[in-house]
Amino acid sequence: MSNLFRHLPSVDEVLSVLGRIEGISELPRPLVKNLVNEFLDICREEIRAGAFTEAGQLSAKALSPRLTAYVRSKARPHFRRVLNATGVVIHTNLGRSLLAKSAIDAVAEACGHYSNCEFDLSTGKRGSRYSHVEKILCDITGAEAALVVNNNAAAVFIMLETLARGREVIVSRGQLVEIGGSFRIPDVMVKSGARLREVGATNRTHVHDYENAIGDETAALMRVHTSNFRVVGFTKEVSLAEMRVLGDRYGLPVIEDLGSGTLYSLAGEGLLGEPTVQQVVAQGADVVSFSGDKVLGGPQAGVIVGRREYIDRIKKNPINRAVRIDKMTLAALEATLRLYLDMDEARRKVPTLNMITASPEALKSKARRLAEAVRESLGERAEVGMKKGFSRVGGGSFPEYDLPGTMVTVSVRGIPPEALRGALLDTDPPLVARIEDDEFLLDPRTLGSSELKLAAHALKQAVDALTK
Numbered sequence: 001m002s003n004l005f006r007h008l009p010s011v012d013e014v015l016s017v018l019g020r021i022e023g024i025s026e027l028p029r030p031l032v033k034n035l036v037n038e039f040l041d042i043c044r045e046e047i048r049a050g051a052f053t054e055a056g057q058l059s060a061k062a063l064s065p066r067l068t069a070y071v072r073s074k075a076r077p078h079f080r081r082v083l084n085a086t087g088v089v090i091h092t093n094l095g096r097s098l099l100a101k102s103a104i105d106a107v108a109e110a111c112g113h114y115s116n117c118e119f120d121l122s123t124g125k126r127g128s129r130y131s132h133v134e135k136i137l138c139d140i141t142g143a144e145a146a147l148v149v150n151n152n153a154a155a156v157f158i159m160l161e162t163l164a165r166g167r168e169v170i171v172s173r174g175q176l177v178e179i180g181g182s183f184r185i186p187d188v189m190v191k192s193g194a195r196l197r198e199v200g201a202t203n204r205t206h207v208h209d210y211e212n213a214i215g216d217e218t219a220a221l222m223r224v225h226t227s228n229f230r231v232v233g234f235t236k237e238v239s240l241a242e243m244r245v246l247g248d249r250y251g252l253p254v255i256e257d258l259g260s261g262t263l264y265s266l267a268g269e270g271l272l273g274e275p276t277v278q279q280v281v282a283q284g285a286d287v288v289s290f291s292g293d294k295v296l297g298g299p300q301a302g303v304i305v306g307r308r309e310y311i312d313r314i315k316k317n318p319i320n321r322a323v324r325i326d327k328m329t330l331a332a333l334e335a336t337l338r339l340y341l342d343m344d345e346a347r348r349k350v351p352t353l354n355m356i357t358a359s360p361e362a363l364k365s366k367a368r369r370l371a372e373a374v375r376e377s378l379g380e381r382a383e384v385g386m387k388k389g390f391s392r393v394g395g396g397s398f399p400e401y402d403l404p405g406t407m408v409t410v411s412v413r414g415i416p417p418e419a420l421r422g423a424l425l426d427t428d429p430p431l432v433a434r435i436e437d438d439e440f441l442l443d444p445r446t447l448g449s450s451e452l453k454l455a456a457h458a459l460k461q462a463v464d465a466l467t468k
Ligand SMILES: *Cc1c(COP(=O)(O)O)cnc(C)c1O
Pocket: 151, 152, 153, 154, 156, 179, 183, 224, 225, 226, 227, 257, 258, 259, 260, 290, 291, 292, 301, 302, 395, 396
């Protein structure tokens, strides 16, 4: 065995072989050298484990295919594009919303050039970065003032810190939500310095519960969107209108964390029960916050709209500097918001809205094209079918609504669905699929038209890897 170690090629020998291989010769040499060393260490481990028996297996030429694959896969950028065949439109783990074409262009323009990011072109003096989106947010939502920060978690935090630090905020026990990724309303409240005053029961909260809790210490009444769950059965929530009446009676602001927040009314799509931001503002919420990259379909951001007296105080909070929005985000957000000046245009051009509102016929036709492409790339090896199924909005929106559509089912002889799904995470680009009732599914809703061929090709790569 010790003899075999001596037959391992030297790093230089391996490098000269790799130097001629396309896709590797262009990589930074120090990076490739490190990876070659790692690979040779793995070979030494394997020799120790008795995986090699003859010197010939250890020549640079014999090791070349594995080595090339190793270097290729390790040298790729860590942040990568994936194909989303899960049907979850706002998939937080897969990057949430895709930007509209005009927003992508705006980002490129903003980061490749100098800009009036904080420069007032009418005076030649320092300007405010919020000026770019404040007016359009007010025009669309009907609010008096607006502000944007890094994300909605930051928006909730800074609202509470500004308006309620050291005092009490009254929230229904039915709305003390955890969003995931450790964002919990009670915890954010503690960190903001505001004190949570819980009222009501998990399933029922009444106006008098809020009213009985109001005292000298009360700073605000708060509503939180129960984004990712529903309480059903014997339930009662106090409406925004009722909260407004209380707020007026006791001189308290009503603040609302809308979570996803939508500017486009999805009521027509059968997605009822979700008020638009415009409606929430019109019903008298004083300060409302929502995410930029959930149903709005823009970049990661936290949008705060509401009454000027409160928004101005939030703007002056020094914490604002720590949660401020960057110029690429601002550019993408403004471009996205401009699409909402015409709601029909927003539905067509904002990918998130477009995917949520896709018609059953369009989805069926996309499923047919996907099934065809998969049949073509897998041939005899697979059984490919279509069946009715459901997609999800995701992002903690519309938790109880299934979006009906057509799924593509794939079954490959000798390969369990879980194995196929696992192998697809290692294709180029990786594909994330779904398994339901032990069946492997591709949901075409979240695949772009130009991605159908890529998805079929990924399946071929995965099946090849599993059967070689
Ligand atoms: C998603 C969500 C948040 C957090 O928003 P981010 O933009 O992810 O920071 C806060 N509150 C509610 C109710 C949410 O649904």
